[in-house]
Amino acid sequence: MPTTPAVFVGPQENPQLVEAVERGGGRVVALAEAEAVVVSGGHGDLPELPAAVRWVQLPSAGIEAWVESGVVDSSRTWTSATGAYSHAVAEGAVALLLAGVRGIGRAARLTTWDHAILDAAQTSLRGSTIAVVGAGGIGSAMIPAFVALGAEVLAVTRRGLPVEGAARTLPADRVGEVFAAADHVVLAAPATAQTKALVGAEQLAAIGPQGWLVNIARGSLVDTDALVSALAEGTIAGAALDVTDPEPLPDGHPLWSEPRCIITPHSTNPTPLQVAALAERVAENVRRFAAGEELLGLVDPERGY
Amino acid sequence: MPTTPAVFVGPQENPQLVEAVERGGGRVVALAEAEAVVVSGGHGDLPELPAAVRWVQLPSAGIEAWVESGVVDSSRTWTSATGAYSHAVAEGAVALLLAGVRGIGRAARLTTWDHAILDAAQTSLRGSTIAVVGAGGIGSAMIPAFVALGAEVLAVTRRGLPVEGAARTLPADRVGEVFAAADHVVLAAPATAQTKALVGAEQLAAIGPQGWLVNIARGSLVDTDALVSALAEGTIAGAALDVTDPEPLPDGHPLWSEPRCIITPHSTNPTPLQVAALAERVAENVRRFAAGEELLGLVDPERGY
Numbered sequence: 298m299p300t301t302p303a304v305f306v307g308p309q310e311n312p313q314l315v316e317a318v319e320r321g322g323g324r325v326v327a328l329a330e331a332e333a334v335v336v337s338g339g340h341g342d343l344p345e346l347p348a349a350v351r352w353v354q355l356p357s358a359g360i361e362a363w364v365e366s367g368v369v370d371s372s373r374t375w376t377s378a379t380g381a382y383s384h385a386v387a388e389g390a391v392a393l394l395l396a397g398v399r400g401i402g403r404a405a406r407l408t409t410w411d412h413a414i415l416d417a418a419q420t421s422l423r424g425s426t427i428a429v430v431g432a433g434g435i436g437s438a439m440i441p442a443f444v445a446l447g448a449e450v451l452a453v454t455r456r457g458l459p460v461e462g463a464a465r466t467l468p469a470d471r472v473g474e475v476f477a478a479a480d481h482v483v484l485a486a487p488a489t490a491q492t493k494a495l496v497g498a499e500q501l502a503a504i505g506p507q508g509w510l511v512n513i514a515r516g517s518l519v520d521t522d523a524l525v526s527a528l529a530e531g532t533i534a535g536a537a538l539d540v541t542d543p544e545p546l547p548d549g550h551p552l553w554s555e556p557r558c559i560i561t562p563h564s565t566n567p568t569p570l571q572v573a574a575l576a577e578r579v580a581e582n583v584r585r586f587a588a589g590e591e592l593l594g595l596v597d598p599e600r601g602y
Numbered sequence: 603m604p605t606t607p608a609v610f611v612g613p614q615e616n617p618q619l620v621e622a623v624e625r626g627g628g629r630v631v632a633l634a635e636a637e638a639v640v641v642s643g644g645h646g647d648l649p650e651l652p653a654a655v656r657w658v659q660l661p662s663a664g665i666e667a668w669v670e671s672g673v674v675d676s677s678r679t680w681t682s683a684t685g686a687y688s689h690a691v692a693e694g695a696v697a698l699l700l701a702g703v704r705g706i707g708r709a710a711r712l713t714t715w716d717h718a719i720l721d722a723a724q725t726s727l728r729g730s731t732i733a734v735v736g737a738g739g740i741g742s743a744m745i746p747a748f749v750a751l752g753a754e755v756l757a758v759t760r761r762g763l764p765v766e767g768a769a770r771t772l773p774a775d776r777v778g779e780v781f782a783a784a785d786h787v788v789l790a791a792p793a794t795a796q797t798k799a800l801v802g803a804e805q806l807a808a809i810g811p812q813g814w815l816v817n818i819a820r821g822s823l824v825d826t827d828a829l830v831s832a833l834a835e836g837t838i839a840g841a842a843l844d845v846t847d848p849e850p851l852p853d854g855h856p857l858w859s860e861p862r863c864i865i866t867p868h869s870t871n872p873t874p875l876q877v878a879a880l881a882e883r884v885a886e887n888v889r890r891f892a893a894g895e896e897l898l899g900l901v902d903p904e905r906g907y
Contacts, residue, residue, distance in 0.1 A: 399694055562716060
């Protein structure tokens with residue numbers, strides 16, 4: 298029999314989080330009466346917490362600011378929003394790759410009924426192989442949509458352990474193989490020394506003239522000059538970039554006028570979707586708290602994440 | 603034990619169909635030695651068929667031209683490509699709706715790193731309800747991708763019988779309900795007297811300022827003037843149109859310069875994808891022919907389809 302948790306939402310007012318608490322089966326109360334706190338806004342600052350507060354939900358995936366301000370202790374349970382925002386970014390990557398192969402970037406720029414250009418520009422994800430380089434929270438969240446569209450996924454993870462829904466998973470030290478093996482490549486790996494300029498002229502040549510490159514990771518993963526050349530020469534079919542190097546991409550940069558390129562200015566995790574994703578997480582964690590189940594995004598106060 | 607069917611591909615040369623026959627387990631032979639014929643190109647004309655030809659695969663979904671020319675008879679089995687092209691159009695519809703909600707139409711027109719416009723323009727399909735008006739071959743082929751993206755589908759079919767993957771199905775005489783009930787509406791219904799101007803000012807108001815309208819059916823289903831007003835006034839979030847009324851859309855029409863509108867000029871079933879889809883169908887039917895299984899797209903010569 299679930300309880301009805303008494304939850305404070307603050308310090309900033311947030312009707313969507315209030316609604317989420319209620320949707321999860323809680324009731325919203327003043328801080329003095331609260332057994333749980335859903336933190337809205339702020340950057341490490343918190344009102345003083347009554348002893349009765351047993352659980353605090355923080356609003357971000359990275360919680361460095363809260364840890365540094367010293368509020369995160371082991372006297373109660375803390376949860377971060379880690380993983381809550383993966384779906385928004387993953388959906389953005391699916392949208393970018395589909396827009397690429399189906400010529401929608403080119404269509405959006407048309408001002409006349411030019412059927413021929415759209416006819417020639419298109420391929421399909423159906424029957425294709427899509428490499429997801431960095432199949433962590435975000436990368437693996439793309440896989441169900443790609444599979445539903447009839448594509449096969451070749452995942453790359455650090456250790457190469459099988460990823461659900463992927464036809465095959467390779468370890469990071471074999472990432473060089475995927476550019477020839479896949480039709481399209483989606484970059485979702487962290488920016489590290491190992492991934493710096495991971496995609497250069499050689500990799501673009503391996504992707505080939507029917508292949509699209511999508512980057513929703515960090516601009517540093519791609520050698521921009523090599524990409525500009527590859528697009529101009531038709532070495533690859535196109536690129537859809539949420540991130541660039543340099544970033545922001547300066548006005549007048551050749552990528553802005555490249556017909557085979559789509560640029561979303563670092564916006565696959567936009568504010569409205571963050572709010573919705575946090576609300577979804579809050580509702581689920583309130584439900585779990587009420588039912589006595591393990592919460593999502595548990596923080597280890599010793600380790601600080 | 604499957605046989606190895608002897609298949610003629612013609613009258614036009616077509617390496618992709620030759621490859622498809624071989625992939626399906628057949629071997630490509632001259633017409634005089636053929637027991638099956640895969641027709642490539644032509645508009646109703648066929649070479650004279652030897653008596654040994656037991657099966658003819660036609661290349662199109664509609665076969666009026668072949669029926670009118672009198673070649674389709676009941677002395678052998680005929681198959682059309684009906685249904686083979688559904689996936690390409692369905693994928694186009696998914697790409698259009700995703701591009702709409704994720705702001706990719708607007709992104710494609712950027713020439714400067716404008717984060718704010720993309721941030722404000724976006725919603726997500728996750729947690730949304732998508733009405734698929736006309737959940738036949740094409741409409742129902744969209745459903746798995748929408749479901750994989752975390753959306754719920756409200757299908758409309760003529761009789762309202764349950765559609766696989768849809769949360770709910772309504773009969774055509776209740777189509778008026780979906781504009782308020784769903785977040786986004788995809789039109790995939792045939793052009794009939796009943797669907798003419800199905801979407802006007804009232805329906806657009808019901809879709810509301812967060813909702814996208816996608817039309818991959820026929821331009822006549824939408825009242826264009828009402829749509830132009832709704833877009834200009836922000837009554838709906840946007841429209842993604844593969845078909846328009848009039849079509850082609852004339853140069854200078856207000857929809858060409860509407861930032862909330864994406865237009866693909868009747869190109870969700872482009873030639874390269876038709877070729878790929880026909881090849882997939884041919885490979886599958888050759889496999890079935892070899893195994894003695896029922897073929898896809900069987901034509902009833904008496905009825906002519």
